[in-house]
Amino acid sequence: MRISMIGTGYVGLVSGTCFSEFGVDVVCVDKDAGKIERLNGGEIPIFEPGLDAMVASNVAGGRLSFTTDLAASVAASDAVFIAVGTPSRRGDGHADLSYVYAAAREIARAMTGYTVVVTKSTVPVGTGREVARIIREERPDADFDVVSNPEFLREGSAIQDFMRPDRVVIGTSSPRAQQVMRQLYRVLYLIETPILFTELETSELIKYAANTFLATKITFINEVADLCEKVGANVHDVARGIGLDNRIGRKFLHAGPGYGGSCFPKDTLALVRTAQECGAPLRIVETVVDINSTRKKAMAGRVLAACGGSLEGKTVAVLGLTFKPNTDDMRDAPSLDIVPALVTAGATVQAFDPEGMAEAKPLLPEITYCEDAYGAMTGADVVVLLTEWNEFRALDLDRAKALLKAPVMVDLRNVYTPADMVAAGFTYSSIGRPAPEAPPQGDTAEAAATPSSAPA
Template identity: 55%
Template sequence: MKIAVIGTGYVGLVSAACFAGWGHEVVGADKDARKIAALRRGELPIYEPGLDRLVDEAVAQKRLSFTTDLSIAVAGADIVLLAVGTPPRLRDGEADLAFVYAAAREVAGLIDRFTVVVTKSTVPVGTGDEIERLMTRARPDASFAVASNPEFLREGSAIGDFQRPDRVVIGANDSRARELLQALYAPLREQNVPILATDRRTAELIKYASNAFLAVKISYINEMADLCESVGADVREVALGMGLDHRIGAGFLNAGPGYGGSCFPKDTLALLRTSQDHAVPMRIVQESLAVNDARKRRMALKVIDALDGRAEGASVAILGLTFKPETDDMREAPSIPLIEALQRAGARIRAHDPEGIENARAVLDDVEFFDDPYECAAGADAAVLITDWKSLKALDLGRLGHGMRRRVLVDFRHAFDPAEAERHGFALTAIGRPSEKPRRTERAEASSTPETKAPDPGARSTPQRSNRMTGEPL
């Protein structure tokens, strides 16, 4: 088949490379001339393990190409995938569908045969209906069908998620569109991957319902972690005991500083807006948003407490900036409100991330960045692990502590063994497990600096600015 992919952001680029890898002829189209020029040179706009190799192979075999000319991409295409961005609108948080609708109108004027136009972008329920109306109005004589094929890609493991998914969801009201998309995913059917065929609106809702459920699960275990700290239990063992029940499952039961990324925060808010439009309260989803927002700010209180309540003038090394490992994505990363709260409390911030420094510079001010984690921690009063990159979980605590002014370690990811941390002289603070209050050092006890008032957990953080990531990654 010939496939046109409109939008070469996260979802578009991964989908284009993977479909080309299955032997289809794929053209990736984007309005951003600089991005297309870079892709033609083999330079990817995002970091995703294995994607560079997959793109290079597909281009070398002439199954994948890139263009800024939409007419070239759409000409003769059997399927057109809309994978453009749907960012939340600043005024109300609803998904901004301007790019989706603009692409649909343009595609309508270019199709020259029966074509299935598929929304890969995450869109609210009913978006496919509106796309169909817009395209019919723009081109009454065109032969097409609109379908929904939501993606379920996780940043950091997107290639595996595409090639070995838990399921594929095809939402189509037209039988020809449904058959064509089922044929497209024939390699997965041969692997016995469930392929669920539904109507279009149901498919659109499945994506939002899935992400919102996972977001609620994360908020639940994070609140349970707070209870564990109060009652003297260990959230890791609580999560293990819960996860062994097949009705619950172990996934997304890792307590941490809150969820981030481009999907969970945006999709839960978009689902909430849809429910409000239809007068259907979704209180659990609403509370999950509030819990997660407050939690990311409250993590700064743990760091300040580990510093004996004195953040003014302290140097804090932040290890890991991106919202999760194996990505350079800083969107809604827990590190952002945490750093901003520490800065308001008077701390000086040093930071390291294996892949996210370039994007972090665009959203963080007055932060000193380091390529090496040990250099980042040198002279610091505390080291804070936020993102559990493999390289950071494998840090040599002896070497890390040797260069620090105070051996205070705040572990938000359960990466370090408490006994090992204690052996190297660290006062360790972790999430959701019993721990002694970090002991005061001579410097802290001798300081005449008055205690700094902890930041208000409910205070609004600085709005996150955009970075170079586009598309709809999970």
């Protein structure tokens, strides 16, 4: 079987590569000739653990290739996946489907024989029907079906998510299209992965409902964390206490500065707009969007408080800029709200991120970028732990204290344990946990203890 993957962004490149790992012949197509040239030269444009090796092995095996020639690729394909961007549209926040519809028109002109056209991009309900209408308008004689096959890939663990997913969702009522999709996902059938066949609209809504529910779960625990700070409770213990209930589950109950990334912000907003247009507003989701936006902007206030109410003339070390670890993705990262607020308050910001600085520099040009975490902390008045990269979980705190003007840490990911940080001599604040008490004077054994990392 041969497929075309239209778009070599995060979803298209990962999905195309993983299909080739299944033994499918895959051609990834993109209009960006420079990107295709780099891919053909072995250069991967995104950071995703394990992707470079998998691309290399499948290119060498002849199952994966890259081209700008959409027409030739589509003409030879059994299925064509649309995996182009659907960013939030300026003005109303709805998903911008212009790239999806443009791809549909080009695919229509290039198809030969029966073709399954699959929307892999995250698209609002009704998009699949519109794609079918566009193709029929362009090619009244075309023999095709449109299928919805949403992706559920987490950046940083996308290959594992594709190769061993919780489920695969396929929206189509066509037996022919179902057979093609079953063949594509045959490897997953063999390991008994749940594969759910639904109507087109149901599949499209499942993707939005899933992401919105997870965003709601994050926002819920963030608000609980704020309450914990007021009443002296510990949000880690609250999250564990409720997460052990199988009806709730432990995942996505980690308090922090708010959700970001390429999916949750735009998908929650798009679902809100769809619901409003249909006359069935999702008030819970509307509130989630508002709370998350406000929360990210408010995080700079925690740094301000840790520095005595003023950042004028002070230096802030920021560790981590990407929206999460194991990715170079800066889309809607909390740092894009927090760092400018620190600069506006008068601070000089020194930052380090293991993978995201190339992406961050055009977005945050006003700060200094350092070679490592210790370089960022040199001469700083406070260190802010903003993204929980593994290398930040076991910092040499004695070295950090020697580099900082004052041993002050604002941990927005709850990586460290409050009691251990105070024992190490730090003034420490985190999210949703009681303020630690200073150890008794003269208790040198505890004061010398090395802090341990807590799960974030």
